[in-house]
Amino acid sequence: MSEEQQKDDYSANPNQKVYDMPHQVDHEVNVMKIYFSKQVPKMIWETKEETYTVKSGGNVSDVKKKYEKKGRRNLKADKEDSVQLKAKESVKITWEEEVQEMKDGKPVFDYERIDKTIIKKKVWVVAECQGTTGKLSVEIHENKLTNPENVYENPVKFLDGEEEKSKIEFSINGTLVYAKEIILRPKSDPDLKKLIEKFSKRENVNAFLYFKAEVTGTEDEVKFPDETHEFLNKDSERFEITGTPCYCNRDITVDEMIDLIYHLRDKQNYKSKRDSFFTSGKEKILAIGITSGKISENRDKIKLFTDEMNTMFKKFKIKTCKRKIHFIGQMYLETISFTYTFESRDSVPDNYKGGVDFQGRGMKQITHDYNYLAYYDYVNSTTHSETYMKFRSGYESVGECVKNRPKAQEKGLDAAFYEGLKTYAKNISENLFHAFNSAGWYSTIYKTATINAMDEGLEDSNVEKVTTAINGGQTNIAERKSYTKWTREFFKYDTECVNK
Numbered sequence: 001m002s003e004e005q006q007k008d009d010y011s012a013n014p015n016q017k018v019y020d021m022p023h024q025v026d027h028e029v030n031v032m033k034i035y036f037s038k039q040v041p042k043m044i045w046e047t048k049e050e051t052y053t054v055k056s057g058g059n060v061s062d063v064k065k066k067y068e069k070k071g072r073r074n075l076k077a078d079k080e081d082s083v084q085l086k087a088k089e090s091v092k093i094t095w096e097e098e099v100q101e102m103k104d105g106k107p108v109f110d111y112e113r114i115d116k117t118i119i120k121k122k123v124w125v126v127a128e129c130q131g132t133t134g135k136l137s138v139e140i141h142e143n144k145l146t147n148p149e150n151v152y153e154n155p156v157k158f159l160d161g162e163e164e165k166s167k168i169e170f171s172i173n174g175t176l177v178y179a180k181e182i183i184l185r186p187k188s189d190p191d192l193k194k195l196i197e198k199f200s201k202r203e204n205v206n207a208f209l210y211f212k213a214e215v216t217g218t219e220d221e222v223k224f225p226d227e228t229h230e231f232l233n234k235d236s237e238r239f240e241i242t243g244t245p246c247y248c249n250r251d252i253t254v255d256e257m258i259d260l261i262y263h264l265r266d267k268q269n270y271k272s273k274r275d276s277f278f279t280s281g282k283e284k285i286l287a288i289g290i291t292s293g294k295i296s297e298n299r300d301k302i303k304l305f306t307d308e309m310n311t312m313f314k315k316f317k318i319k320t321c322k323r324k325i326h327f328i329g330q331m332y333l334e335t336i337s338f339t340y341t342f343e344s345r346d347s348v349p350d351n352y353k354g355g356v357d358f359q360g361r362g363m364k365q366i367t368h369d370y371n372y373l374a375y376y377d378y379v380n381s382t383t384h385s386e387t388y389m390k391f392r393s394g395y396e397s398v399g400e401c402v403k404n405r406p407k408a409q410e411k412g413l414d415a416a417f418y419e420g421l422k423t424y425a426k427n428i429s430e431n432l433f434h435a436f437n438s439a440g441w442y443s444t445i446y447k448t449a450t451i452n453a454m455d456e457g458l459e460d461s462n463v464e465k466v467t468t469a470i471n472g473g474q475t476n477i478a479e480r481k482s483y484t485k486w487t488r489e490f491f492k493y494d495t496e497c498v499n500k
Contacts, residue, residue: 029131029172030223034138034211034231036239037111037124037179041100045073049094054085063091070293071098111179116240118250119196120185125168127178127213134218136178138168143208143233151198151207151243157191159183172218184241196498199243205250208238246497247321251310254303258296260490264332267486276339277301283342283361283429308436316440318451321497326454326466327443329484333476334365342429343367353397357422361429364439364470369398369418372425374446375438387411443470458488 052063061081068075078092085091101108111126129136139155155166160180164187170178185192199205210233215222225231232239242250252260265274277290277298288305290298313319318327332338343360352359354369366372374385391408392401401408402418409415427434443450453465463481467474491497 024130024132024174024176027220028223029129029134029215029218029220031127031129031136031213031215031229032225033126033128034213035113035126036115036117036232037113037126039109039124039179039181040112042108042110043098044101045096046099047094048097049092051090051092054087054089054091056087057085059084060091064093067093067095070297072096073098111177114239116242117184118242118245119199120183120192120245122181122183125180125182125211127170128176129170129172129178130176131172131215131218131220132174133220134172134215134222136170136172137214137216138170139166139212140209141212141233143210143238145208147202151195151202152209155212156184156209157186159185159187162187172215196243196245200498202243205244205248206240206242208240210238244498246493246499247324247491248497248499249319251313252306252324254299254306257302257306257309258299260328260487261295261302261338263490264483264486265337268337268482270337273337273339276337278305278335278339278341280336281340281342281344281429283344283426285341285430285432285435287432304432308432312436312440315437316444318440318444320455320499321491321493322458322499323451323454325458325484325487325491325493326463327439329463329487330466330470330480331363331439332483332487333480334360335363341435354399358425361425362435362438364442366428366438366442369421371442371446372421372428373398375428375441376421376424378441378445379434379437384411384413384417387413458484458493 050067052066054063059081060077060079060083063085064075064077064081072095075093075095077094079085111124113126114123117123125138125140127136127138140158141154142150142152142156144150157164157166159165160168160182165182168180168182170180172178186195199207211231213224213229213231244250261277262274264270275290275294277288277295278285279289279291288301290301295302313324313327318324335341341362343365345356345359348356348359352367354372358367358369358372360367366375370385370388373388377383377385387408388398388401391405391411391413392398393404396404398413398421399418402413402415405413428438429435443454447469449469450466453462453469456462456465460481463484464474464477467477467480488494493500
């Protein structure tokens with residue numbers, strides 16, 4: 001149902017919302033759902049208005065455009081859009097703005113269901129239960145599935161504040177929704193270490209959890225969805241927990257990526273463009289560019305970016321904290337603080353093989369026509385690079401080889417192909433998959449010295465080796481060292497990583 005339809009529906013019958021909400025049934029306790037969640041602000045639409053005084057003239061529609069931003073709707077003025085305004089004239093603008101609901105001076109939150117987390121993280125256990133008497137007891141269990149043994153001892157132990165527990169208890173009082181924040185870890189560090197060691201023996205370093213529930217202390221009829229009293233224990237429902245507290249062998253979450261971006265921006269004192277994200281350059285990836293609002297308000301775009309990065313990390317086995325820290329630190333430099341995927345030069349230095357058409361692109365700024373050709377071969381399973389290497393003279397560019405070597409032309413490395421390669425090159429700056437795929441390929445398959453240097457460590461000398469492997473020199477080495485250091489700090493590598 002659209003927002004407008006919903007408004008019409010409930011305005012026609014203002015009591016309908018009450019009928020649609022779960023409601024209590026006398027002498028019955030009905031445990032409907034139990035799930036893991038995160039707490040999110042409960043947002044409402046609030047009416048706002050402001051009187052704008054015109055400075056130098058224009059029409060009403062120009063004034064309204066000044067108030068357009070994400071999180072606003074129903075923007076109106078007290079004059080028609082076409083009305084011409086003179087200097088010092090006023091126009092009243094009204095709109096609805098999305099804000100967090102407040103109750104008794106405190107912010108109100110909702111609970112958003114999640115399907116995975118990481119060991120040592122805080123999560124909310126939420127139960128939806130109708131009834132007015134009794135106690136709902138909830139245990140967390142592991143389903144080992146095809147694994148030979150469990151990682152956890154059932155029921156799973158967790159922290160409620162500083163206290164270790166194995167059961168969550170809610171007093172049923174007609175609330176309908178009950179929630180408790182817990183930390184998914186045992187209390188003692190030795191027990192946590194043993195648990196992480198068990199996780200490390202599993203190929204995917206994960207486990208799947210579900211709930212078992214019971215209701216006691218009531219004379220009312222008790223209902224569950226089925227006789228097992230289990231929740232989240234069916235295929236595609238189970239809750240996944242990754243058994244490493246660090247970033248090894250797991251995805252980076254959207255929230256973590258947002259926090260990391262701000263961490264890097266604040267460390268470099270990047271105030272004027274703190275919320276800029278891939279909007280600069282003559283070629284860009286429109287799907288991830290943030291043109292208005294804060295980075296934290298554009299989760300959909302950060303999710304696209306983060307999902308593609310995680311996919312690339314898996315594909316090219318960039319799985320350890322060390323590799324990810326190096327990669328992100330170098331990527332942050334190459335993309336000018338996550339703002340460019342294209343170097344955007346009108347002219348290039350003489351050593352740029354292929355000239356302006358083959359300047360830096362992507363998350364690792366692939367440069368020179370022979371590197372673009374190698375990536376083309378990798379993606380398309382062709383062998384043009386071999387042809388180029390076989391027939392070129394000295395260190396001439398691919399373009400020069402195409403122009404001057406008839407035998408290369410006979411093998412398909414001709415002028416028409418080269419023009420097509422120029423067009424293909426733009427995929428790396430304008431297509432999110434190729435922007436990351438080219439970077440992963442370059443750092444692991446094409447330039448194996450890069451990934452080898454990453455594995456050696458995270459000290460300044462290691463950053464120098466990685467930088468040399470990437471671009472053959474020490475360009476912007478001070479910044480590369482800083483970005484790698486700051487990413488290392490954010491990852492809490494020295495205290496959290498299990499694969500130092």
